[in-house]
Amino acid sequence: MEHINWIHNIPFFSIFLAMLCGILTALVKNGRVAYKIHTAMILIVGIMSGILLVNVSAKNEIFTFMMGHFPAPWGNELRAGPLEALMATTFSIVMLLTVSGGSEFIFNDVVPEKQPLYFIMLNALFGAMLALVYTNDIFTAYVFIEINTIASCALIMAxxxxxxxxxxxxxxxxxxxxxxxxxxxxxxxYSITGHLLFPQMKEAILEIIKTEQYRMPLLVVTGFMFIGIAIKSALFPFHSMLPGAYHSAVPTSSGILSGLVLKSYIILGIKLIYCVFSEQVMDTLKITDVLFAFGLAGMVMGSVYAMKERKMKRMLAYSSVAQIGYIYMGIGMGTRVGMTAACFHILAHAITKSLLFLCCGKFVEESGGKEKIYHMRGAALRNPVAGIGYSVGALSMIGIPLLAGFISKIYFATASVFSSGKMAAVLIVLGVSMVLNALYFLPSVIAIWTPEKEAEIRPRPSISPAFAVSIVGFIILNFILGICYRPITHIIQMSIELLVQ
Amino acid sequence: MNHLGTNFYEAVSVILFGIGFMNLLLQNNLIKKFIGLNIMDTAVYLFLAAQGYIFGRVAPILTDGVIDASYYVNPIPAGLVLTGIVVSVSVTAFSLALVQRLYKHYGSLNMDEIMQLSREEEGE
Incomplete structure (x- = not known):
């Protein structure tokens, strides 16, 4: 038997571990135990993904892992390179911080006998997201999209x-x-290419483009798939599901859904662009231009809706719509520089939005379930940790230097120079959108730091250590991405080059 | 028109898909909405099954010793249909459970009415 490369087993093992923990949790009756199993699993997956990231980015390699014993054109495959490893690592870190910081919300809001079920869903969701990141087979991607959907719905209704x-x-x-x-x-x-694995499909599609046969079906198919992904990731005209869902869910769920779940579909989309349809085909079929236009519309409209909103959680949900618009704008530029900016923004938004939802959940809890922004007056003074967390998150979303949001905006602006004909649109909309961001985030930041007029003497809420640690973790991550962003963008650039091959 | 004749099943399945899709999107009654979902999914299975069957060929099970590939059909579309059915069954079960809980609370299956009631409740 040939030498086994343990590193290459990490993608499969991560997914398997998440699913296995889901099954184990089904046997547990106590929410606290389920929570411990879940965090231990994420910690292990996080460490493994970190090792994978260091290894693949040092060797500059992308590898496929054969599932079962059927070789390439028939079997099922996973594929991992620096981009996948980076995303898996970030997902693990954000998930760990959100779940540990938001554990109180889970234990307070969910009925005790249903708490283990909540963690089963979290495990399934995490496994499905990892599978979407790593898969190299399109039907597997579909199955995990559905698992992702059911698990997220269960998290919302918990x-x-x-x-x-x-x-x-x-x-x-x-x-x-x-x-x-x-x-x-x-x-x-599948019926026009005859394959389900990404590389074989790509070859067949290039052949279709060359021979001009089945060109129309190919256009329709690409349209279907990208509209599907756009709907799932709440791109602007399809965003109507977000506010109601995030508003009514446990803050931990909202943080995970907005920070990670939407992103997992976008990452699948990025993999489809490079590994199945190829840049050239996307360009000839004009799909990138459509995504670009919707992205721009989303950036402005998301912010406009957010400005009109009086409830904090709904405002954050609309802000997610605007941020998803940014990501699609980057993808729509159709250049690798634009894609780098989009990937960086995926990371920046993931660490920021989860932080905002956690802090917002804390404010709502302390103001006795009232959700409008003017009920939150003085909330930051009562709970400084959440206050500072919210302020850092809001400033990062606006794009203040030293924070993650600033770097992604700089990258978007620079990338616009390289895409002919789109530069003016990008720069104008970027400017408008940043002003709008400031217009709705700053009033909420000012509100939480303004003391209440008739200061009722309320007992100072106790801040749980787990919450404080996770907020501080998110803030540090924000500064790391905002200051030492070079290595990360380097990894993203490198991995896009590898994906194209 | 010739193409429509040869691709009869595919054309029908795409039309069915459209019917199901619009039902899921526009129907107000929740039960009918999820019936729409099932029509949509079934249309896709019809498409796959039609693609996967070639007249005169048999399922790829070696019984009379023929190992010539042109004697058999590709088994993957059938496999995809089975996987798809599993997915749609679980999604349908989940949705119906949800509809049942909504009905217990609001006493209605009409989505607009439920939204209205929920907004009123929230406004209190």
């Missing part, structure tokens, strides 16, 4: 309030429309 059920129904219906379109796209694509 609170059990009527509002959360309405929010879940809305989220479920829109998500199912998205996955239905994706499924039809996959089936037609």
């Amino acid at each position: 609170k059990g309030t009527p509002q959360s059920m309405v929010g879940t129904t809305h989220y479920l219906v829109i998500s199912l429309l998205g996955s239905g379109l994706f499924l039809l796209g996959v089936c037609i694509l």
Whole structure:
């Protein structure tokens, strides 16, 4: 038997471990135990992904892992390179910080006998996200998209309030429309290419473009798949599911859904662009231009809706719509520089939005369940940790230097220079969107730091150590991405070059 | 028109998909909405099954010793249909459970009405 490369087993093992922990948690009756299993699993996966990241980026390699014993054109494969490893590492870190920081919300809001079920769903969700990041097979991607959908819906409705059920129904219906379109796209694509694995599909598609046969079906299929992914990742005209769902869910769920779940679909989209359709085909079919236009629209409209909103969580949900717009704008530029900016923004938004949702959850809890921004007056003075966390997150989203959000905006602006004909649009919309961001985030930051007029003497809430540690962790991550961003963008650039090959 | 004749099953399945899709999107009654989901998914399975079957060929099980590939059909589309059915069954079960809970609380299956009631409840 040949020498086994342990590093190459990490992607499969991460997914397997997440799913296995889901099964183990089903046997547990106590929420606290389930929580411990879950955090231990994420910690292990995080460390393994870190090792994988260091190894693949040092060797500059991308490898495929054969699942089962059937070789390439028939079997199922996973594929990992620096981009996948980077995303898996970030997902693990953000998930760990969000779940540990938001554990109180879970234990307070979810009925005790349902708490283990909540963690089963978290495990399934994490496994599905990892699978979407690593998979090299399009039907596997579809199956995990559905697992992701069901798990996220279960996380939204975990609170059990009527509002959360309405929010879940809305989220479920829109998500199912998205996955239905994706499924039809996959089936037609399979019938014209004859393959399910990414590299073989890519060859067949290049052949189709060369011979001009089946060009129209190819255009339709690409449209179906990318509209499906856009619906799932809440790109602007399809965003209506987010506010209701995030508003009614446990803050921990909102943080994970907004920070990570939406991103996992986008990463699948990026892999499809490079490994299945190839840049050239995306360009000839004009799909990138469509994504670009919707991205720009989302950046402005998301912020406009957020400005109109009086409830903090709904405002954050609309802000996510705007940020998803940024990412699609980067993808839509159709250049590798634009894609680097988009990937960096995925990371920046993941660490910032989860932080904002956690802090917002804390404010709501302390103001006795009132959610409007003017009810939050003085919230930061009562709970300085959450206050500082929220302020850092808001400033990062606006794009203040030294924070992660600033770097991604700089990269978007620089990338616009390289895409002909799109520069003016990018710069103008970027400027407008940043001003709008400031217009809705700053009032909320000012509100939380303004003392209440009739200061009722409320007992100072105790700040749990886990919450404080996770907020400080997120703040440090924000500064790291904002100051030492070079190595990360270097890894992203390198991995995009590797994906294209 | 010729193409429509040869691709009869595929054309029908895409039309069915459209019907299901619009039902899921626009139907107000929640039960009918999820029936729409099932029509949509079934349309895709019809598409796959039609693609996977070639007249005169048999399932790839070696019984009478023929190892010529042109004697058999590709088994993967059938496998995909099975996987898809599993997925759609679980999604349907989940949605129906959700609908049942909504009905217990609001006493209605109409999405607009439920949204209205939920907004009123929230406004209190």
